Amino acid sequence: MHIIVCIKSVIVKAPEAGMVRSHDSTELNPFDRPVLETALRIKEARGGITTALSMGPESSISVLSEARAMGLDRGVLACDPALAGSDTLATSTALAAAIDKLRPFDLVLFGTRTSDSDTGQVGPQAALLLGIPLVTQVHSIEYIDSGLYVERTVDGFIEKFELSFPAALTIHPASVQPRDIDLADIGPAFEKQDTKIWNLGDLELSPDQVGDAGSPTKVLSISKSKRHKRCEFIKGDTLEQADELIKRLAESGMIG
Amino acid sequence: MDSILSEKHRVVRRSVRRFSERELRPIAKEIDHEARFPWEVVEKMGRLGYFGIQVPKELGGADLDSLSYAIIIEEISRVCASLGLCVTVHNSVAVYPILAFGSEEQKAEWVPPLARGEKIGAFCLTEPNAGSDATGIESTAIKDGNSYVVNANKVFVTNGGVADTCLIFVQTNPGADRKEMSVVVAERGTTGFVVGDLEDLCGMRANPVSSIRLYDCRVPLKNLLGQEGQGLRIGLTALDTGRIGIAAQSAGIGQGALEEALGYARQRRQFGVPIEKHQAIQSMIAEMATLVDASKLMTYRAAALRDKGKPFSQESAMAKLFASEASSKITDMAVQIHGGYGYSKLYPVERYYRDARVTRIYEGTSEIHRMVIARGLMK
């Protein structure tokens, strides 16, 4: 069993102007932590090997080391100046190329979203590029001889799928409680650096497939949105206030 | 602040912060109120390496550096100073002296269960008549056959109520030079080993600080740590390291109080605006943040020097003195910013205020620290 987990180093603070990813402004995407936990549990149940994969600048090695401190076996980073400015399609292209290079594999796991861009597109796009089946928002996994039963909840229904390997899943962030890192595992994960770094050539990609050139989406600008808050005191005696409040909530569609 | 730290140290901080927020934040108020030691969390911490932070892997520890140690104590104390106290005392003045002065057999016997948190350690120096002046101790250990017969009356023992492995400072040759003290390791459960009542403390209430008394307690000769007469050196070496921990604890308390004050100043409105808009409040917040920052820098420097194998005793004394005094000022301002609510148990700042106070007293008072620092300069 070979499980690949795609993780991202995200920007901690909302960017003021121009995004710069550096050591002290980034951390492991919190929605990826349950995904790493899921991979470790599958490994504990079925045996095999786990690979953490990320695309990003060299500072992203840190999240791969953190994944190893949590228990993953190895880290791979897709890293090349030509990858800078990649949108979700270009990112998926680079990740799919790296996953392809990591064959044979059985499962590719993604988070459902990231805390710094929140498109939810990378998992599905990469699965499509790899031509493997995908189930999103998975919250429970059951092992069967031929592969997996997985469940997800959508629109009040629970969907159950049977999957054969190789397959891709995006893991619902509330599905498992990620384990705490044992302090004893932090030193070795950071001090013994054996993260593989693959550039564009290694990935057999051309510069026009990735980065700004390979990105159909252009982010023109980023600025902080303003939240408009208004405070209003409802007048009348308690009964009138309650009636008025219920009327307003119903009108605004907040209660049915 | 974190921009000067390595990625490893930042991951240490985030891991401890996540753990403290999840496990300690929800109970910090209750365990302070009930003066209860939270075994349920301590057991988890034991499994995660918190009780053997700098212990080598082969003895069951996490084998991290001093800077990691300072960050860990800071992060625990930011949420719950009582537990920060438990962890720092256990690691720095109970386990570390065994590592530094113990024989191979002693280390192999005592360290692994301590490093896993299965046993808790304590440092028993203070007595009713010996506080700042450690040479005033009256406890004795008299050789008799294969053992020492120990009679000791130790007070204010951090972790005392739960400790299994206790470093007891004694005179083996009463009447000789008082500086010729020694350390024997006594284990709870030995006949004559009595744990006294918990101290009813102003702060750090979730730590079972208590007295420990030994009445004609027979401790095997092989439990002598180092050599007879080496006790003062063992104690001072332990305290040099311990001070980094107390400085880190003080910085963590300050950080926690600062965050509470910032949050409150944003939501509390007076004179039509959030109180954070008032210049007097801003001025306190600026002062608090600067003190926290300086405390951390001094603490990290002392830890980094220790990691480099350079002398750090003067720096750790300065860090302890500065950070402990700063934490009293910071928590005082945090209470002030909360107004009447700050003086109420509804908000956590009164706990930070009580917890901060003792950092100026234990592991050497501020007065003693000034003496030590001045002496270092006038050598």
Ligand SMILES: Cc1cc2nc3c(=O)[nH]c(=O)nc-3n(C[C@H](O)[C@H](O)[C@H](O)COP(=O)(O)OP(=O)(O)OC[C@H]3O[C@@H](n4cnc5c(N)ncnc54)[C@H](O)[C@@H]3O)c2cc1C
């Ligand atoms: C919560 C808590 C936990 C503790 N944990 C431990 C522990 O685990 N192990 C342990 O051994 N002890 C522990 N202690 C004891 C602590 O280390 C002592 O309280 C401290 O060293 C001071 O001693 P004292 O209380 O006897 O005060 P004293 O020494 O009597 O001091 C009283 C005052 O006189 C001042 N003073 C004393 N001598 C001088 C001097 N030469 N020059 C100027 N001023 C002086 C002091 O600074 C202080 O202001 C703990 C105490 C507390 C409150």
